[in-house]
Amino acid sequence: MKILGKSIKEIRNLVDKKEISVNEVFDYFIKRIDKYNPELNVYLTKIENKEESNTGKLFGIPLAIKDNFCMKRIRTTASSKVLSDFIPTYESTVTSRLKKAGALFLGKTNMDAWAHGSSTETSDYGPTKNPWDKTRSPGGSSGGSAVAVSAYLTPAAIGSETAGSIKQPAAWSGVVGLKPTYGRVSRYGVVAMESTLDCPGPLTLTVEDAALILEVIAGHDPYDATTSPIKGENYLDILNKSEKMTIGISDDYFEGVDDEVKEKTLNAIKILEKLGHKTKKIKLIPPKYAISVYTIIQRAGVSSNLGRYDGIRYGNDRGKFGEEAKRRIMLGAYTLSAGYYDAYYKKAQKVRTLIIEDFKKAFKEVDVIVAPTTPITALKLGEFEKYPFFGEVMDQLNEPGAIAGVPGISVPVGLDKKCLPIGMQILGNYFEEGKILDIANQFEKETDFFGIIKKGMKNYE
Amino acid sequence: MNKYKPVIGLEIHVELKTKSKMFCQCSGNYFGKKPNSQVCPVCLGMPGALPVPNKRAIEWTILIGQALNCHINHDSKFDRKHYFYPDLPKGYQISQYDNPIASNGKVVVSNKSFGITRVHLEEDTAKLIHDGNETLVDFNRSGVPLVEIVTEPDFENSDDVKRFLEELQVIIRYLDVSDADMEKGTMRLEPNISVKLEGQRKLPNYKVEIKNINSFSFVKKSIEYEIKRQTEILEKGETPKQETRGFNEAKGKTFSQRSKEEAQDYRYFPEPDIPPMKFSEEFIEEINKELPELPSKKTERYVKEFGLKYQDAFIITRSRELAKYFEEANSKFKIQNLKLNLKINNVEQNIANLIVNKKIPVNITVDEFVKRAFSELTPKETDLGKLDIIIKRLIEENKKVVDDYKNGKTNAIMFLVGQVMKEMKGQADAQIVRNKIIEKIR
Numbered sequence: 079m080k081i082l083g084k085s086i087k088e089i090r091n092l093v094d095k096k097e098i099s100v101n102e103v104f105d106y107f108i109k110r111i112d113k114y115n116p117e118l119n120v121y122l123t124k125i126e127n128k129e130e131s132n133t134g135k136l137f138g139i140p141l142a143i144k145d146n147f148c149m150k151r152i153r154t155t156a157s158s159k160v161l162s163d164f165i166p167t168y169e170s171t172v173t174s175r176l177k178k179a180g181a182l183f184l185g186k187t188n189m190d191a192w193a194h195g196s197s198t199e200t201s202d203y204g205p206t207k208n209p210w211d212k213t214r215s216p217g218g219s220s221g222g223s224a225v226a227v228s229a230y231l232t233p234a235a236i237g238s239e240t241a242g243s244i245k246q247p248a249a250w251s252g253v254v255g256l257k258p259t260y261g262r263v264s265r266y267g268v269v270a271m272e273s274t275l276d277c278p279g280p281l282t283l284t285v286e287d288a289a290l291i292l293e294v295i296a297g298h299d300p301y302d303a304t305t306s307p308i309k310g311e312n313y314l315d316i317l318n319k320s321e322k323m324t325i326g327i328s329d330d331y332f333e334g335v336d337d338e339v340k341e342k343t344l345n346a347i348k349i350l351e352k353l354g355h356k357t358k359k360i361k362l363i364p365p366k367y368a369i370s371v372y373t374i375i376q377r378a379g380v381s382s383n384l385g386r387y388d389g390i391r392y393g394n395d396r397g398k399f400g401e402e403a404k405r406r407i408m409l410g411a412y413t414l415s416a417g418y419y420d421a422y423y424k425k426a427q428k429v430r431t432l433i434i435e436d437f438k439k440a441f442k443e444v445d446v447i448v449a450p451t452t453p454i455t456a457l458k459l460g461e462f463e464k465y466p467f468f469g470e471v472m473d474q475l476n477e478p479g480a481i482a483g484v485p486g487i488s489v490p491v492g493l494d495k496k497c498l499p500i501g502m503q504i505l506g507n508y509f510e511e512g513k514i515l516d517i518a519n520q521f522e523k524e525t526d527f528f529g530i531i532k533k534g535m536k537n538y539e
Numbered sequence: 540m541n542k543y544k545p546v547i548g549l550e551i552h553v554e555l556k557t558k559s560k561m562f563c564q565c566s567g568n569y570f571g572k573k574p575n576s577q578v579c580p581v582c583l584g585m586p587g588a589l590p591v592p593n594k595r596a597i598e599w600t601i602l603i604g605q606a607l608n609c610h611i612n613h614d615s616k617f618d619r620k621h622y623f624y625p626d627l628p629k630g631y632q633i634s635q636y637d638n639p640i641a642s643n644g645k646v647v648v649s650n651k652s653f654g655i656t657r658v659h660l661e662e663d664t665a666k667l668i669h670d671g672n673e674t675l676v677d678f679n680r681s682g683v684p685l686v687e688i689v690t691e692p693d694f695e696n697s698d699d700v701k702r703f704l705e706e707l708q709v710i711i712r713y714l715d716v717s718d719a720d721m722e723k724g725t726m727r728l729e730p731n732i733s734v735k736l737e738g739q740r741k742l743p744n745y746k747v748e749i750k751n752i753n754s755f756s757f758v759k760k761s762i763e764y765e766i767k768r769q770t771e772i773l774e775k776g777e778t779p780k781q782e783t784r785g786f787n788e789a790k791g792k793t794f795s796q797r798s799k800e801e802a803q804d805y806r807y808f809p810e811p812d813i814p815p816m817k818f819s820e821e822f823i824e825e826i827n828k829e830l831p832e833l834p835s836k837k838t839e840r841y842v843k844e845f846g847l848k849y850q851d852a853f854i855i856t857r858s859r860e861l862a863k864y865f866e867e868a869n870s871k872f873k874i875q876n877l878k879l880n881l882k883i884n885n886v887e888q889n890i891a892n893l894i895v896n897k898k899i900p901v902n903i904t905v906d907e908f909v910k911r912a913f914s915e916l917t918p919k920e921t922d923l924g925k926l927d928i929i930i931k932r933l934i935e936e937n938k939k940v941v942d943d944y945k946n947g948k949t950n951a952i953m954f955l956v957g958q959v960m961k962e963m964k965g966q967a968d969a970q971i972v973r974n975k976i977i978e979k980i981r
Binding site: 161266268303378379 | 580586808811812814
């Protein structure tokens with residue numbers, strides 16, 4: 079039985095038709111992990127004792143989980159040596175909901191330490207390699223989850239995004255990455271980076287799988303006061319709507335973008351037009367302003383959220399913090415200090431409000447906004463060290479949406495000349511994940527770009 | 540010698556007795572519990588755990604604000620206050636910075652008004668237990684709701700402080716939101732003291748905070764000690780150091796703990812895990828309905844409505860339960876009084892006397908109390924023949940007392956009344972006894 083490249087839905091069909099058993103599926107992935115993990119460094123912890131259930135939307139489907147989701151009795155490090163021996167006593171809401179839906183877990187995936195980065199290179203456990211070119215970064219911080227899907231070491235994975243940490247590695251690794259609206263999915267049990275931005279979401283092979291996983295994990299959580307009371311939707315049903323939409327395009331989001339990335343994105347937009355969607359030029363606050371707002375807010379949050387790792391608990395002292403975390407803590411503590419708070423943090427929050435208003439205004443005119451996910455394709459490993467604020471620049475097209483808290487999805491739109499995947503992002507209005515999934519699904523059905531996912535896997539058959 | 544005037548403000552912490560903690564579902568009642576038996580990922584500050592505020596604690600803080608005549612802020616929020624200490628598992632305390640739940644209140648005690656700057660809600664820290672060379676942490680207290688009440692620097696002496704604190708404790712207990720027990724630490728006090736020249740309008744440029752005081756009388760003593768200490772320094776032409784001091788109960792002295800020159804920067808910022816709070820007028824009104832008649836109002840009413848002596852009314856209203864008992868006894872007594880047509884006057888004052896003078900204990904049921912009150916207050920049948928003999932004998936035996944009376948010491952008669960009543964074994968009407976004695980002496 080050839081399973082390689084099968085989506086969750088396809089695996090489910092095979093299992094339902096009894097052509098393959100749940101155990102066989104699970105073992106298939108475990109074997110692949112054993113074979114390819116040493117060269118790609120995707121999984122930090124393998125989970126082999128599976129707890130089985132026989133009901134639920136994800137019954138028997140194995141998944142990979144980013145290592146910043148707490149799972150009961152399973153080592154959770156957030157890729158930092160500070161938590162090298164941390165075994166949580168409790169389960170994150172996301173993994174608990176997946177479990178209830180019948181999902182199985184293959185392991186915890188590598189990431190930038192504390193999710194600080196866009197290349198998975200700040201991990202204290204070594205970088206994850208991009209399966210398209212192992213000398214290159216898969217992006218990050220959810221690089222392990224992106225590669226797990228891209229190299230088919232899992233049919234789907236869970237990541238988390240603060241600004242670009244799902245969509246950017248999805249684009250660089252050539253898979254689908256969905257970042258829901260802030261507050262759509264519970265953060266309970268996710269090792270916090272910045273609490274007003276963090277958002278869990280799926281990385282998948284198809285838009286349909288992303289919709290399925292969102293359906294399972296979305297919704298109010300009594301353990302997270304920032305989750306929205308607005309009920310989640312039947313995202314799979316919405317995919318059948320095939321609604322014709324107005325697509326907003328802002329020239330500022332193509333500024334400084336690599337020619338090939340620009341060209342493929344514009345080409346994808348033409349395809350969307352052909353499908354009957356209208357395009358409309360819109361004016362948005364240029365993404366460059368979001369960089370400073372994002373940097374200040376995020377660093378402040380980091381300096382506060384990492385305060386609990388003071389060396390008294392968790393068995394490791396503060397010397398175990400890596401360089402990037404230390405830099406962020408210092409900058410964050412500075413912007414919150416007496417006398418600087420107003421000049422930095424408060425001002426950043428004011429500009430953030432402007433960006434939120436900007437998006438709200440835009441979504442009165444258009445249904446979705448389309449832009450490249452990243453300015454360039456995957457960089458060589460080690461290159462990020464040459465640039466301070468590397469991540470901020472890499473993620474600049476993701477930061478405005480992150481700051482505003484709107485949902486977005488990155489889908490593959492082709493390969494560049496170096497045979498590296500290119501991603502396009504579709505942003506939606508608050509809590510309108512349905513719309514972006516719908517249009518992304520229409521795009522997927524119309525094109526063969528998603529075929530590149532399988533092409534990438536060829537080396538890993 | 541210059542004339543000096545103390546400037547005193549207070550910070551009071553009150554632990555709320557909500558069933559669960561401030562941000563998780565662990566039990567908030569940690570007293571006497573096995574260490575670390577009431578903890579969860581949230582109050583242990585585990586990675587990824589998130590706080591969800593306790594609605595009841597917020598409502599109770601609003602109630603306290605209302606009882607202290609505060610303005611309830613329609614928009615409020617939580618903030619993070621950062622500092623490192625082993626009893627603080629997150630590296631920050633969830634507290635309130637610039638938008639407290641309540642502000643600008645006042646409390647009137649003995650006709651003096653004291654301003655309440657703010658009332659805010661925060662979480663308690665864990666408890667450190669020092670054991671030889673080891674320090675152990677008990678997280679049972681971590682996350683218990685804690686209300687901080689800050690007063691204006693309106694106090695000028697330790698007596699006012701003590702009276703204010705006693706009144707505040709009674710108010711909090713009336714609201715039934717906390718035991719406000721100093722010994723158990725559910726009420727904690729930190730006075731801020733400085734001294735200025737009489738007539739100086741500006742506040743002094745320093746202040747001394749005293750921590751870890753566990754009784755009202757120690758608060759009074761520590762304030763008195765500080766006023767003296769600071770005045771002496773000022774007399775020398777120096778300025779006392781801005782610092783935090785502790786209080787040594789045995790020596791009755793304060794001692795330096797931490798200099799405020801190394802003042803911490805708490806790096807406050809809005810708690811991102813909890814959305815800002817918005818209280819509607821209706822919501823605040825709804826809570827206001829729960830506000831009971833407060834002790835000072837009750838005292839006033841007892842004096843006005845029942846004609847009680849102020850001191851008796853004050854004593855009875857120090858406890859909401861006692862006041863309730865008193866009112867129940869009153870009304871039950873009156874019904875009986877009418878039924879039996881006994882025509883006992885001044886029922887309220889009589890009942891108050893029985894309670895205040897502890898003639899009848901109040902740990903029995905109200906019905907029993909009323910029964911015993913009747914036997915105490917019903918005019919006694921008096922054996923007049925026996926009474927005459929006893930009075931005659933006692934007048935003989937107490938010539939000096941009789942002389943005193945005749946010389947104008949009218950109170951002396953009460954001694955004789957007491958003696959007679961004793962001989963009669965209480966089987967006599969005191970009024971009749973009194974009249975008879977006066978008759979006989981003349």
